[in-house]
Amino acid sequence: MTLRIGVVGGGQLARMMIAPAVELGVDLRVLAEDEGMSAALAATAVGDYRDADVVLAFARDVDVITFDHEHVPQDVLTALVDAGVAVRPGPSALRHAQDKIVMRTRLAELGMPQPDWAAVSDAVQLQQFLDDHGGRAVVKTPRGGYDGKGVRVVSLATEADDWFAALAEDGHGGELLVEELVDFRRELAQQVARRPSGEVRTYPVVETVQRDGVCAEVIAPAPRAGERLTAVTAALGVAIAEGLGVEGMLAVELFETTDDRVLVNELAMRPHNSGHWSQDGAVTGQFEQHLRAVLDLPLGDTSPRAPWSAMVNILGGPTSGTLEDRFAAAMDDCPEVKIHTYGKAPRPGRKVGHVNATGDDLDDVVYRARAAASFFQD
Secondary structure, eight states, X not given: OOOEEEEEOOSHHHHTTHHHHHHHTOEEEEEESSTTOTTGGGEEEEOOTTOHHHHHHHHTTOSEEEESSSOSOHHHHHHHHHTTOOBSSOHHHHHHHHOHHHHHHHHHHTTOOOOOEEEESSHHHHHHHHHHTTTOEEEEOSSSOOTTTTEEEESSGGGGHHHHHHHHHHSSOOOEEEEEOOOXXXXXXXXXXXXXXXXXXXXXXXXXXXXXXXXXXXXXXXXXXXXXXXXXXXXXXXXXXXXXXXXXXXXXXXXXXXTSOEEEEEEESSOOGGGTTHHHHBSSOHHHHHHHHHTTOOOOOOOBSSSEEEEEEXXXXXXXXXXXXXXXXXXXHOTTSEEEEOSOOOOTTOEXXXXXXXXSOHHHHHHHHHHHHHTTOO
């Protein structure tokens, strides 16, 4: 009997689940927000993921529901569970990826290392936090922020007045999250896969490079990651996955501080940009692993296929023509690099694809990945 997975959300993450689903003999179905989205190849329905009736109708003929993003409302998730649908990750886990204050609170209960933080409901509380933390801090909207959106570095409480005003206009009150401005030397990411039966596998910790709040490059494994750092990040990832009851892929974004600590920054409960390298650089890529995990199948080997892998995002794309116009030149110049595009129209700052390179020499691998990506940008 063919296993059937329903993916809510038609973005590039759902798109990149299609090939491994075909290889595994899994019937992948997608509920896309609009026509013509990245995962249109597998879109069997188009509708509003915020509408419980729409999502319930989509889920009627699948074995498990999973997600391209974390934005499905809790009441919709609960309606699925109440209807007997297998939802992975489930509502109780996903709420920690949907609300950063909920996440910080639970991570503190689990004893996870974090930046100093507070939930603040007005400018007075925010200013007190600033005064207690050297006069600068990071303010975040608890819900909805990603790729640098919903994040500000502030020196005065008044710099968040518009966000406080928006909370007041909402009529439900609410709080902003404020965190210490961490003095870090680099950003890392630890990926973990966990299946309902409890099996867990970790990927090598990777280094991520951000530009304007958006992930630009990933190097796997993270350079200069000795046995201690590797063991610490893997243990953190497993503890969080188990503590939150994650089923599927989990990405734990981390700060490596200048005083040699590792602090949890944010979480994503799905395949993640920091794991795209694994498509071509690991025995089992993150998209196949996510499908295995949510179906409660044995997890695959996460070992790297080469000493080094580099992923470089294609951000924005060409200002003239299409991505496809650039394929031949990129392939001719960089035949050993793997190109992945998302079926998205170019737009400044938009993630429209990525390239992966692998090899024995780190400098050469990074150079080749950057060279291939450059063909798709003006």
